[in-house]
Each structure stands twice: as C-alpha cells, then as structure tokens.
Amino acid sequence: KAGVTQTPRYLIKTRGQQVTLSCSPISGHRSVSWYQQTPGQGLQFLFEYFSETQRNKGNFPGRFSGRQFSNSRSEMNVSTLELGDSALYLCASSWKGSRQNTEAFFGQGTRLTVV
C-alpha cells in the first residue's frame, strides 16, 4: 500500500513569508501528527489531528497551525517565517482501530529553509 506522502520535499522561503506543507496519510489512517526536527532541539511534536479535530498540540507559537480534511489529508501552515523555523518537518499517520494499531508511519519530510 502507498506510504505517507509529504509535499513538497524541499522549500526555500524568505523571512516574513508564510508556508503551507501537505501530508497525505496511508489510506484508512485517521490520525496525522506533525513533528519538527532540528539539529539542536531534535524531534518535537507540533500537533495531532484525528478525524478533522486537533487532539493535541505541542509547545509552539500560534504561527504554527494545521488542519485536517475529511479525506484525512492534512496541511500545516507557518506564518511570518523566522530563520529558526528552518527544519525538517515530518508527518506521521496512524490508525486508532485497536490496541495493535499504534505504529506511526512517517513520510520523507519537507526540508524548509528560511533565508
């Protein structure tokens, strides 16, 4: 089956701009989570969406937002970009169907560079 697809793979933006990243989960998966990965902070949780509702949010400023559509595809948006937002953004999909379905499957990530 098709894996988690993130687009675009690479992005270069200027400070002050905004950006939208997209994630298409594995078919049937209802949970999509977003993570920011940087050399200094490691992997940090941004937010999780389940059936179009945000269930959990990490400790990030309000410039970071997201949403999930009825087909489970998710987007995250970063407004007023700062240099420190340069990172690899990873999306993970999971299916809350039973105790056996807790694995998170990751996409290849979007490398965002803010200049």
Add this chain to the structure above:
Amino acid sequence: AQTVTQSQPEMSVQEAETVTLSCTYDTSENNYYLFWYKQPPSRQMILVIRQEAYKQQNATENRFSVNFQKAAKSFSLKISDSQLGDTAMYFCAFMNPSGSYQLTFGKGTKLSVIP
C-alpha cells in the same frame, strides 16, 4: 510529562558484531508503548521495533531485540550481526495512547557500522 533520554550520542560497531543502544524514560503512566525508530541519511523514519508496556516478554524482530525493564524504565535496543545498512540515527520514542498518538522522542544515537 514524559521524557526520553538516550545517553549515547554516537556509537560505532564492526560489521557482523553486536551493539546495544540505551534508552531510559520517565513516566507516571502504567499503560504505554515504546518504539525504536531508524532514520538513515535518506531521512525516512522507519519503525524498527515496538514494545507494549503490559507485555513482560521482550519484543524481537529478526536481528533486532529489546531489553525492556519496566521497573527501571529502561528500553535498550540490541542489534545482532550488524550490517552496513544499519548505519543511521536511532531514536527511542514513548507513546501514551490514551489521549493521542503523540510520540516523545529521545535525542537519538548515531550508529556507524564499520566494514
């Protein structure tokens, strides 16, 4: 809040040898899941192995096995017969599935397999 600690930033192992990566975590929860993820230079996060806290038996996946010590809150990964393709960053991760599928990651261990 949960924390995950990986005390070995870098490790190396000779091809065909065995290596153990360490991970400790802190939680007040009784029901949770622990994971080891592998991230090769391609950036794709790949699930290596999963352990459910309520299971006393250590999980095993081919050359990969864990030593889960619940009372000590320790979750180490043993890689047997190391192969060049095992060269990657390895992340230990914690999930409390009751609320969301949020993963809390350690800082990672960079493993190099030497020919």
